[in-house]
Amino acid sequence: MTTPTYTPGVQAYIDRGAAMIEAEASQRKVMRGKKFDTIAVHGLYNMEAALANQGSINEPAYLSPAQHFENSDHMEAALAYLMPSWTYSRIANPTLHYLEETLALLDGYGYDGEVSACIAGSGMAAIFMATNPFIVIEPTMPINGHGPAKMNIVASAKCYGGTFMLFTRYANERGVEVRWVRNTLDIDEWASKIDSNTRFVYGEMPSNPSLAVFDIAALAKLAHTQDIPLIVDSTVATPALMRPLAHGADIIIHSVSKSMTTSGFAIAGALIARHNLPSRVGPDDLRANFAAYVKLLPFRDHGPALSPFNALMVLNDLRTLRSKMDHMSNNAMKVARHLAAHPMVEGVAYPGLPAQPGYELATQYMWLADGEDDYGQPVNRYGHLMGFMVKGGAQATRIVFDNLKMIWRATDLGRIKSVATIPAISTHQQQGDAGRELAGLPSNLIRLSVGAEHSADIIADLDQALMKAAQPAAMTTA
Numbered sequence: 001m002t003t004p005t006y007t008p009g010v011q012a013y014i015d016r017g018a019a020m021i022e023a024e025a026s027q028r029k030v031m032r033g034k035k036f037d038t039i040a041v042h043g044l045y046n047m048e049a050a051l052a053n054q055g056s057i058n059e060p061a062y063l064s065p066a067q068h069f070e071n072s073d074h075m076e077a078a079l080a081y082l083m084p085s086w087t088y089s090r091i092a093n094p095t096l097h098y099l100e101e102t103l104a105l106l107d108g109y110g111y112d113g114e115v116s117a118c119i120a121g122s123g124m125a126a127i128f129m130a131t132n133p134f135i136v137i138e139p140t141m142p143i144n145g146h147g148p149a150k151m152n153i154v155a156s157a158k159c160y161g162g163t164f165m166l167f168t169r170y171a172n173e174r175g176v177e178v179r180w181v182r183n184t185l186d187i188d189e190w191a192s193k194i195d196s197n198t199r200f201v202y203g204e205m206p207s208n209p210s211l212a213v214f215d216i217a218a219l220a221k222l223a224h225t226q227d228i229p230l231i232v233d234s235t236v237a238t239p240a241l242m243r244p245l246a247h248g249a250d251i252i253i254h255s256v257s258k259s260m261t262t263s264g265f266a267i268a269g270a271l272i273a274r275h276n277l278p279s280r281v282g283p284d285d286l287r288a289n290f291a292a293y294v295k296l297l298p299f300r301d302h303g304p305a306l307s308p309f310n311a312l313m314v315l316n317d318l319r320t321l322r323s324k325m326d327h328m329s330n331n332a333m334k335v336a337r338h339l340a341a342h343p344m345v346e347g348v349a350y351p352g353l354p355a356q357p358g359y360e361l362a363t364q365y366m367w368l369a370d371g372e373d374d375y376g377q378p379v380n381r382y383g384h385l386m387g388f389m390v391k392g393g394a395q396a397t398r399i400v401f402d403n404l405k406m407i408w409r410a411t412d413l414g415r416i417k418s419v420a421t422i423p424a425i426s427t428h429q430q431q432g433d434a435g436r437e438l439a440g441l442p443s444n445l446i447r448l449s450v451g452a453e454h455s456a457d458i459i460a461d462l463d464q465a466l467m468k469a470a471q472p473a474a475m476t477t478a
């Protein structure tokens with residue numbers, strides 16, 4: 001192969017681009033030596049970048065859809081992806097770039113390989129962009145020489161309702177066999193479902209809303225023996241509490257709409273991938289840097305770009321992610337213990353309760369980043385999300401839910417404000433009885449996302465609502 005030659009004008013921009021890449025790589029290296037909070041506060045945005053932006057201390061919002069070029073040589077080099085540039089906001093944008101770099105640094109915290117991120121307009125867009133490249137039909141992969149292989153994907157049945165529906169769509173519309181794993185704790189069940197036609201393994205940890213967990217390192221090892229990636233949705237944990245790349249996972253999904261944007265002022269999603277990941281399909285570029293590959297090609301064509309204004313909302317919330325997750329986790333632990341002992345509660349699902357299946361695995365993987373600096377020793381933090389089952393069935397559950405006075409009734413989570421929902425009639429309504437049975441979601445389950453209010457006030461609201469459901473039962477027995 002001969003190396004292409006460019007006119008001296010274009011070559012000058014390519015050289016300038018190489019210097020820009022080098023400068024950014026050295027800043028990335030500087031930030032990789034910093035603590036979690038410092039990364040969350042600054043990302044890659046430094047004094048030099050600020051001086052090129054009229055001195056702005058915060059990352060500026062580049063709301064302009066397109067980049068102006070110095071001349072035709074500059075434009076040619078940029079449009080051929082030969083130098084860093086942003087061209088057009090559907091493909092790239094400086095504000096989005098700073099957010100992507102921050103997310104890559106945060107999920108790469110404690111992992112020593114290269115990591116890149118691609119931000120999308122929602123968590124679902126990120127899940128689609130992260131999975132779709134692996135279920136392409138490759139006619140070069142015949143079964144016994146008779147056309148393309150029948151492909152399958154292996155995924156935890158305990159996952160977000162939207163993910164369940166998307167994968168079901170892959171099955172119904174494209175003939176992809178979806179092999180649901182019921183007991184995520186059973187590594188043999190995962191192993192029995194993965195074979196030479198599996199394209200990726202997908203798990204959510206802790207899962208929304210059943211808080212299921214799995215052994216990330218063991219599952220990554222299993223996927224890698226088949227040369228396929230492990231994709232982990234760790235929305236509920238956030239990198240402040242769990243960093244799966246360091247345990248062998250290949251691609252991380254976040255609904256950035258949730259805890260990462262605690263204020264709730266933006267819907268966003270991200271895929272964060274380590275470089276040089278395994279895949280049976282796709283070009284070498286896909287394996288070398290999956291996030292960059294997605295961003296420059298399929299993402300460009302599908303167009304699920306995030307608004308730069310929303311990226312700024314996310315950056316603003318991300319700066320205090322760790323302290324908020326610490327506080328909300330502490331609150332959640334108090335609420336979970338209280339509910340577990342409550343006479344009107346049948347059971348509580350919370351990864352931090354020793355009675356919870358998978359408690360040991362949650363304890364193995366969920367650690368507050370830099371917790372030892374605050375508490376003198378590493379500390380487990382189990383997040384803000386829990387589920388509890390109300391005694392008395394679906395009707396009593398509605399009474400409790402309808403009597404909440406401060407905790408919001410909404411299909412939302414990860415907020416600074418406490419929020420509750422009944423999954424069977426909301427987030428997981430569309431997957432039907434069979435789908436809910438598969439995911440283990442009873443009709444008396446309330447999903448509670450604990451916020452940053454004082455724990456005593458959250459508990460008081462729950463107590464008075466639970467009392468309301470207790471009264472009619474007491475009356476009928478009297």
Ligand SMILES: *Cc1c(COP(=O)(O)O)cnc(C)c1O
Nearest residue numbers: 122123124160208235255257268
């Ligand atoms: C909300 C959620 C999603 C989907 O994210 P959106 O930003 O709402 O599209 C995916 N995974 C989990 C675990 C979620 O909670």
